[in-house]
Amino acid sequence: MAASQSERDLPSALCSEFLNFSAKDTASLWLVAADLQQEVYRHLAVYVPRILCQGPSGGSSNSSREEQREELACQLLLLAPLEWLLLGEEPASGLALLQEKNQPSPLCGHVFKVGEPTYSCRECAADPTCVLCMQCFLGSVHKEHRYRMTTSGGGGFCDCGDAEAWKKGPYCQKHTPTASNRDTEEDPVAQLPADMVARGYSIFSIILKYAVDMLTWEQEDQLPAGLEPPDRGDTYYCMLFNDEVHTYEQVIYTLQKAVNCSQKEAVSFATTVDRDGRKSVRYGDFQFCEQAKSVIVRNTSRQSKPLRVEVMHSSVVAHQCFALKALSWLGQVIQYSDGLRRILCQVGLQRGPEGENSSLVDQLMLNDSKMWKGARNIYHQLLMNSLLMDLKYKKIFAIQFAKNYRRLQTDFMEDDHERVVSVTSLSVQLFTVPTMARMLMVEENLMTTIIRTFVDHLRHRDLQGRFQFDRYTAQQAFKFGRVQSLIGDLKYVLISRPSEWTDQLRLKFLEGLEAFLELLKCMQGMDPVVRQVGQHIEMEPEWEAAFTLQMKLTHIISMIQEWCSTDERVLIEAYRKCLSALSHCHSSLPDGEQPISLSLAGHCVETFRYQVSQDKVSIHLPVCRLLAGLHVLLSRTEVASRFPEQLPLGELSPPLLIELPLRCLVLCAQVHAGMWRRNGFSLINQIYYYHNVKCRVEMFDKDIIMLQAGASMMDPNHFLMIVLSRFELFHIFSSADCRKRYREANKDVVQQQNTLIEEMLHLIIMVVCERYVSGVGQVEPFDEVRREIIHQLSIRPMAHSELVKALPENGNKETGLERVIDSVASFKKPGVTGRGLYELRPEWNKHFNLYFHHYSRADQSKAEEAQRKLRRQNGEDTALPPPVPPPLCPLFASLVNLLQCDVLLAVEGAVLQWAVEPSGGGWTESMLQRVLHLVGMALLEEHQQLENSSGDDDITFSYTSKITRPGEAPSTSGSVLALLESLQNAPHLEIHKDMITWILKMVANIKTMRERSSSISTVTISQGQGKEETVRDKDKAERKRKAEMARLRREKIMAQMSEMQKHFINENKELFQQSLEELEASTSAAAENSPPSMELSCVSQVCVGPRRVGGAERRQLVTCILCQEEQEVRGHGRAMVLAAFVQRSTVLSKNRRRNLPNPEHHDPLFMHPDLSLGIHTASCGHIMHATCWQRYFEAVQLKEQRRQQRLRGHTSYDVENGEFLCPLCECLSNTVIPLLPHTHTPDHSVDHPSLEVWLKTTSQQVAVLHSAHRKQIDGVAEGAGPAVPEGFRVDFIPQNPFSSSISEMITTFSMSTYKVGLKVNPNEQDQRVPVLIWSTCAYTIQSIERLLMDEEKPLFGSLPCRQDDCLSSLTRFSSACWTAAPVTTTHTHFIRLLSALVPDSQVENTPCILDIDMFHLLVYCVLSYSSVHSLDQSGRSVVDSAHLHLLHLVTVAHLVQILLTSTTEEVCMDQDSVGSEEEELTCQLHNTLRKHLNSVLPEVTSGWQLFRCIKVGILPFLRAAALFFHYLNSTAPPADLLVTGPGQWEALCSYLSLPSNLLQLYQSQHTLLEPLINRWCCHPGVRQMLQEGGVSVRYPRESNQLIELPEDYSVLINQASSFTCPRSGGDKSRAPTLCLVCGSMLCSQSYCCQTEVDGEDVGACTAHTFTCGAGLGLFLRVRESQVLFVAGKTKGCFYPPPYLDDYGETDQGLKRGNPLHLCVDRYRKIERLWRQHGVAEVIGHAQEANQTLVAIDWQHL
């Protein structure tokens, strides 16, 4: 058998059993048994405890090995016999055969893992819960549609193949039914052989029953009959169960105490408990386990209920484990055959002997909340694989589910697990199938059941039976949270409207509606408020619960209305029911009291004695609002006009209908007017949500509709009088001398009343003007959405997501935006930053309504400003007249009469009158503006009527004639028109002038129309404009002139401002990043324009060697940014410093696996060519006096100390580590670089020694130094020392060329670099200090050279100023830093460095040349040489000669290095053509090397290729060297290197004083170099590396890039969903995070993957940054679609991801679900940021701008 190999792994006890066991024989024994169940149980009783009871497992290292053993034993000893029995043959072949014969149903049914991507089609899905798996989606038609992508929360399955789930394209390519597929009606069991069917039934029922019994088993010490183990020992488990009350930390702490385990084990236990729901934490005898239990219970019972722990007998646990395995086995077996699946379904749903609810599935469901998480998950999975995949049994199961609904929900409510692990979460699979939902509604009265269950669980009521949420306890709040899932179920049931109604459905729906009205009645009037006067309220009342409920129900209410709209009979009946519910509510209104009667403008009305400012008022009026909704439907479906007799319209009392909504609106107005200030924030929040897009559809909008409905049924004068009275403004407009009030009243009251008047006028505008609801006005839903969009875009251009947020979503999460948007707006694509924007097309501007009811006050003023500006720009007048509204529906037609009723005219007259004679604060422009708007609306209405009418007869509107009448009481002066005319030229009303002009013009037009209407048919407005043309032209010209003046002034100011900005940017942090970029662009441009006094004409510029041209003649004048004083940079002057940031870097690393060096013993003198860790220095280029900076830094430190005492927060910078922000640009810095003067031009009179001479002298000097050092150490004079070259004085102590302040700064920067580079404490005596400075100089130059190369920028002249300044000060500083270190240190370094080039027997441990980065070597040699040279007092040599020789030597070494590492595959090209001189020389050199290495190198015949290799390989070195010497010696670059293009090579070589044929270097000094090359090659390291193929670095080193990302984001999501946590055995990771540098996927933000770094636990990301990025990391959080930057342990920020949707927006958090695609430009931008070492700076700025980022525990990510 196949398993024979692994048998020795099995525990010995089982071995013998195992060898003798035959599954086949056991199966045949069972086959003939009389009682199969008994036989099987006997078998299980023996084997299950022996296999699955192996003592303490878990936590320890070998657990996965043990698991494998268990798994194997289970399969072979327990499951295999069952399979034999079922199939009657060898299982593997039997199952294969079954699968082959199977004709699968077309359902995909793929069950989603947590985090797996799911796709839904927004065009074809029946509802948003219908989803596809990635495979099916890619093979479906929907991938061409508008789709939505989300990540699964786990559970749920792919709906591919379910015809009901999709309006179109229900099948993917794979699941498309073919002709051979069986008919869905056919019984798949019939396909199976009869005997197998019989065996299937019996085996399935035995196993399923066994599993159900075991999982629902509640005794810890006993087993069901027949399962008792033959030999029962005293072995127990202490089992810990999961709950949602205790935190991870609590559990871990308790476990460490109770079972005495390590922290690590405790974490592992806690993780498993959290995942599986239970875990044994101790194994042993009863006493032992009981003891642990009591400790756990004692420790966790203090604050809350204790953790659940049970001591269970090992055999019980073993059987429960096997029960789970058995369920999984069943799930697997039925995958092979639909027939078997159906058999299992039958077995599962078969009623037991106990009748109702006795099937095995029922038992599972009803015990769901008692089971632990792991058990639930496994049986839910089985239900999904079986019942839900079989259409017939899905229905039967759904009925059982619905029958038990109330009990399941109650169990869930008592339970404390999340909903995803409750069986109730299966509702989404059942209720969203429309036919199923309908069936359950009709047969099981599902709608009513859900609503009643819901209402029953909200038990807190007040005296009137309304919900009471204030003084809600945490426990109740928790329960309230759970009960909300029922609303979700209700939504599933209602989500698709019926296309056909049956009488049964009508009956049950209306019954459900009745139940729903009961629910709404409990909400009507809940959480009432009373205005607080005098004192502020003591406690903010709870308001959120009520609004949560309202928000959750919003879609339900809308859906119920949609259902009603599809059937007239249902609508009529629903209207009746709703009305009677409302009258029930109204019965509590105090109508018994005496009404008050009002009279105004000749009209009288009676109304309630009620004042919002004194009596109770509530925002919650769902019954009224539902009625309003149904009323609109009556109008829309024209039911009202067709069956008026069936409607109880006569019962309606309009004043009663409007009463409550009006109170609510008045409440809002009074809150705005500041009358409710003492009621606190609770009320303000409520008002906010009342208008908010999430609630307004079923709150504010419906209140307006109700007022419209009421007003259309009332005398408009009466309506307005009631409105006036509710606003408590009646007396103002009714009293004869209405303005008297201002003299008496105090200022506050006047202001309040002004606001109230404004609000009231606004309300009237809305009541008349808001017609964009289908049913109120004659519009379609399309128009409604379009109008919303127009008004949003009138504020400013907006991104897609902003628009979506501003629009209400329907139950399908759709706003209708996409259908409309392109007709009104044009799309502007985003750049590298920002997002795509929609801009309103100009032709839609005329639809702008300033009093659009969904504008907040802020929106309104922004929109007004934007619109006026737009009109000015177009040279138009700035009047914002009302747009032409759509016509009203018949039911609402009489609304227009409000506009011309007497009361309104009186109000208009009064306001205009005040405007004519403004006094004190008794009048506001807003009031006037609203009145003008109302007048405009009335005129438009009249104009419309005139235009549309055929004769005078049907014109009911005569506003123009009414406003010409002189004012009636109370306003005694002139007509409205006269008042308007007198206002036209009022100087204090300049902004309203255009509007008044527009009105007067309209009046004139209408007059003309009326006059002509008898003779000529119609006159349009445009004709009327003619006569005013000349006046307007003049006006226009004047306006234009003014505009031009304004523009010039603006430009001047802008110029001044930008000038100021350049000097000082500190005001606006948000704009900071942007302005910094601009600044950078402008400064670099400036640098290009004026190359600092460089003699470009000089062709033969040389930057190194005795012939070089210096820059010392130039004086350097700089200004301190702090004190603004100018200062010259001099060696003995006051020190000037440059703010700088030093950081470790792995950007250039070619080997990320290399461990970080041990800080104590690391020898940095030779940089390995893999550049695995470097030190980078950057600067913002801002210069300060050292003293000014020190004062500043001390102040920062002091401030920080004080701040930390006050509040223990963090800052974006770490003062203790020397960090500070540049005082000018706030750039993160951690040190300063002192500025040093230029080097002197070499003395040309001195001879330049040849290489030979120089080498000889230097060797002598080195020898002298050697002996001197030895003398120092040993104290012994070794006889006669080596010959001392003339003038060389070993004991000469050079004079320090710098002032003390500069020296101090040199130490400061040296220490910073040392500290950061090695991560050690400062130590000035350490020999490595100068090396680290040289290192950062070399590394920074190298990384900048790479950037310039890859961005194809010229080597010189393209760097921004700040980098230029940084490099030059860094290089000059590096050349001087040796003065601060002990001289001998530098000598030793030089000697060792030189020995790499000129092998020296006295120096040990010199690396071979393959292990040295040549550029670093060059820089170190050159910089350390100065110290040796300073001893030469002969005056016969210049330091520059040495530089040149060193350059030549290193270049030759590099050539050899490249040749040794190049791999030239033999490509035969140009074999016959004679090679150039260069090629021949290259071949020669190569052959020399082969000779030295005894042919370890391959033979190469093509010199052409070798030479190409060399040329390409050495270029980066030459370029870096050119930069280095340029900055070191301040030599102007040659013109050819200021541009890109041909001739670079020659220019570079000549600039570096090298022959352009580099091989000549070697050729011309052949005899001198030959022995050196020989010795390089003879280094044992070289041969070893070449032979072992260990060459890891080849030249040129390729630049590092961030990893490739897929174009389609879902590919990433899919990748991440299959990623498992590397630590907790195959668990899904919750926050999979991708390292953008190396491509590792990490398990972030999770306990399981925390690691200790420097004695602190950090998350996977932070830990990774220390190995991959030397403390700095760039990640992509895949589930969140968010880029994460981390630096060190405390700093980090989020950054927009490089993925955009089609609307040019990112989707951080993956909330919107639009398909996302890679934006290459943005990704390159991130890459650039990384390569420029700018990430730390970005983090600094982000944290500075957003303090909440500082508080995040970045190290835990």
Ligand SMILES: [Zn+2]
């Ligand atoms: Zn699928």
Ligand SMILES: [Zn+2]
């Ligand atoms: Zn499919």
Ligand SMILES: [Zn+2]
């Ligand atoms: Zn589709």
Ligand SMILES: [Zn+2]
């Ligand atoms: Zn200063």
Ligand SMILES: [Zn+2]
């Ligand atoms: Zn700065």
Ligand SMILES: [Zn+2]
């Ligand atoms: Zn993990």
Ligand SMILES: [Zn+2]
């Ligand atoms: Zn990495």
